[in-house]
Structure formats: structure tokens, C-alpha cells
Amino acid sequence: MTTTKQTFSFPQSQGVPPQVGPFAHATQWGNLLFITGQMPTDPATGAVVGDDIVTQATQVRKNLEAVLAQFGLTFDDALMVRIYLTSFEDYAAFNTAYASWFKGPLPSRTCVGVTGLAVGAIVEIDLIAGIANG
Structure with missing residues (x-):
């Protein structure tokens, strides 16, 4: 079986x-979809949304959902999620918001503390999703 890598970038008009x-917004390898880390930026303006962890995490979720939607996927298709936080003081509040993002079983997850993120964000999230055979 030959598997080829395909990369995808999407215009702002697609949210x-x-x-x-x-970078590409997503890379597909077989039935795996690797989504680039998303920032808490407004798709229309590119500006960071909010300055607290829940507001920023909510925008990151929306941005990830916009990429997943291009493939007919949702957060419940996530196999592995990687979160980057600039402050672990935000860990509990982030976890409360994060747990509500899934209807089914939670995916594997890693949470990493970092000293800084692009665009001055306090959270960034990337993920790997599975594409079911249709």
C-alpha cells in the first residue's frame, strides 16, 4: 500500500x-490528519482574541474546528491533542473548558508549559485526528 503526504492550507473565508x-494548516498521511497548532486569533482580523485562558482556548477550539470541518471531522475524531500553556496557573481553568469540547471518549493528550508563544498568545493547541474509512 502506497501512502502519500498531502498538505492543505485554507483561506480566511473558510473560517x-x-x-x-x-506551514500548512493540515497534513494528511493515510487516515491520519495532523493539524498545525492553532492560536487564539480571529480569522477575520488575525488579532489575538481575549487575554484570559478560557477566552483564548475557546478561540483556539473554534480555529481547530474550522480546519477539522474542511475534512468533515469534529473534535471527537481527535486521537491526540497537544496543548501549550504559558502559565500552569491556567491549568485547572483550561481543563474545565477543554473537557466540554468532546462528546465521546477523550483523546490522548499532552500539556506542555512554555515560556512564550507566537503572537503573544497564552495557549496553542495542535492535534492528530483519524479519518474513518468511508
């Missing part, structure tokens, strides 16, 4: 924020 670096 996906503009790229802030040289």
Missing part, C-alpha cells in the same frame, strides 16, 4: 486564521 509562518 481559518491566516498563517503566521511557513
Whole structure:
């Protein structure tokens, strides 16, 4: 079986924020979809939304959902989620918001503390989703 890599970038008109670096929004390899870390930026303006963890995490979720939607997927298709937080003081509040994002079983997850993120964000999230055989 031959598997090829396909990369995808989406315009802001599809609800996906503009790229802030040289990357694709998503890369598909077989039935796996790797989604680039999303920031808490408004797709229309590129500006960071909010200054608290819940507001920023909510915008990151919306941005990830916009990419997932391009493939007919939702958060319940996530297999692995990686979260970057600039302050672990936000950990509990983030977890409360995050747990509400899923209807089915939770995916595997890693949460990493970092000293800074692009665009001055306090949270960034990337994920790997599975694409079911139709």
C-alpha cells in the first residue's frame, strides 16, 4: 500500500486564521490528519482574541474546528491533542473548558508549559485526528 503526504492550507473565508509562518494548516498521511497548532486569533482580523485562558482556548477550539470541518471531522475524531500553556496557573481553568469540547471518549493528550508563544498568545493547541474509512 502506497501512502502519500498531502498538505492543505485554507483561506480566511473558510473560517481559518491566516498563517503566521511557513506551514500548512493540515497534513494528511493515510487516515491520519495532523493539524498545525492553532492560536487564539480571529480569522477575520488575525488579532489575538481575549487575554484570559478560557477566552483564548475557546478561540483556539473554534480555529481547530474550522480546519477539522474542511475534512468533515469534529473534535471527537481527535486521537491526540497537544496543548501549550504559558502559565500552569491556567491549568485547572483550561481543563474545565477543554473537557466540554468532546462528546465521546477523550483523546490522548499532552500539556506542555512554555515560556512564550507566537503572537503573544497564552495557549496553542495542535492535534492528530483519524479519518474513518468511508
